[in-house]
Amino acid sequence: MTNDLIVERFDTSVATESDFAAYHAVLAASQAVDRPGEPPLPLGELVARMRRPLPGMGAVAYWVARFDDEVVAFAEVNFLDEENSDIGLTDVRVHPAHRRRGIGVVILRALLPELKLQGLGVVEGWEVAEGTAGQAWAEALGFRPVRTIARQVLVVAEADRALWEVDVPDGYRLSQWVGSAPAGVVDSYAVARGAIHDAPLGESEYRWPEWTASRVRAYEAELQSQGLVQRVAAAIHETSGAVAGFTELCVHPRRPDWGYQRDTAVLASHRGNDLGRCLKAHMTRWVLADCPELDRISTTTGAENVHMIRVNRAVGYTTLPSLIAVQQELSSVEAMLGRRVEV
Numbered sequence: 001m002t003n004d005l006i007v008e009r010f011d012t013s014v015a016t017e018s019d020f021a022a023y024h025a026v027l028a029a030s031q032a033v034d035r036p037g038e039p040p041l042p043l044g045e046l047v048a049r050m051r052r053p054l055p056g057m058g059a060v061a062y063w064v065a066r067f068d069d070e071v072v073a074f075a076e077v078n079f080l081d082e083e084n085s086d087i088g089l090t091d092v093r094v095h096p097a098h099r100r101r102g103i104g105v106v107i108l109r110a111l112l113p114e115l116k117l118q119g120l121g122v123v124e125g126w127e128v129a130e131g132t133a134g135q136a137w138a139e140a141l142g143f144r145p146v147r148t149i150a151r152q153v154l155v156v157a158e159a160d161r162a163l164w165e166v167d168v169p170d171g172y173r174l175s176q177w178v179g180s181a182p183a184g185v186v187d188s189y190a191v192a193r194g195a196i197h198d199a200p201l202g203e204s205e206y207r208w209p210e211w212t213a214s215r216v217r218a219y220e221a222e223l224q225s226q227g228l229v230q231r232v233a234a235a236i237h238e239t240s241g242a243v244a245g246f247t248e249l250c251v252h253p254r255r256p257d258w259g260y261q262r263d264t265a266v267l268a269s270h271r272g273n274d275l276g277r278c279l280k281a282h283m284t285r286w287v288l289a290d291c292p293e294l295d296r297i298s299t300t301t302g303a304e305n306v307h308m309i310r311v312n313r314a315v316g317y318t319t320l321p322s323l324i325a326v327q328q329e330l331s332s333v334e335a336m337l338g339r340r341v342e343v
């Protein structure tokens, strides 16, 4: 059957509405099986993100597999940059009606030359839902689990708003801004952003950014250029005037019902003072006051990050099934697929 399968690059600059719709149909069907109860990205949002990947994800390439002119699978690779330029972040999806026919292997094989051309060393996948076909497939192909990613969501209508009333701990005051850190705090904010390095990454090759004030500015500019509205709430240590911790949340006007929690971190010397809960509670009140259409805020963290998970629960987040990050050296993926006989 895979003899009749055509795998080709999907070029977002020439793709038509119906090309995107066919791609989206695979995503929606896969999601219904692999993550039941979780709505897939709306078509318009998928198209916008395919044309312009979210900040921090590097350049991207897409492939589709067609059988009898029907799109039955897709693959996408983010070529991460900076600290992570060795990693090809890869997602393969096969329509549930076409699984176990070798299509996943064929499309993965088709993208390897591009990974090699880009000089990548490692293939990682972060979208494998625990206990699904994706996990069995990845294991069968020699990928090893390197990280369990806990997912949590705050469903605004179901949350207890009393959980967002949290006093600011003694010795601190809160500061907040939209889009651009005030010049007076940007240096210490960059230092506080560095505290994210203590968040566990399992055995993933991924490395957190090395934050500096200029990198903060570049990141802010990148978010703005994409139209993302970034809100930051920061705890300022009153004695030193420095940022002790922060939380960051983005909303896109394209999708006003959805909030994307990004980093939250408290410097080690300020931990244990309830700053994390205070910052998250404050952020929730603030963003809901400004964005009344918001009905969900989603977040992910390493499954072993018990403190962050507990803070999120304390402000009303509930838990979704985890994702598994898998990894393999590119050379081993090539060797493994070279040994597999095509069906």
Ligand SMILES: CC(C)(COP(=O)(O)OP(=O)(O)OC[C@H]1O[C@@H](n2cnc3c(N)ncnc32)[C@H](O)[C@@H]1OP(=O)(O)O)[C@@H](O)C(=O)NCCC(=O)NCCS
Binding pocket: 030, 034, 090, 091, 092, 093, 094, 095, 098, 099, 100, 101, 102, 103, 104, 105, 106, 125, 126, 127, 128, 129, 132, 133, 134, 135, 136, 137, 138, 140, 141
């Ligand atoms: C994972 C996925 C891409 C596999 O696609 P597929 O075309 O069905 O996979 P293949 O036919 O190429 O499977 C290759 C091998 O993987 C293993 N495998 C695949 N699905 C499996 C399952 N449900 N149970 C057990 N083993 C499985 C088998 O060893 C299979 O070889 P075999 O059929 O000769 O026994 C598909 O299930 C999917 O889209 N899942 C959702 C997204 C996802 O998790 N993607 C992977 C992360 S990047």
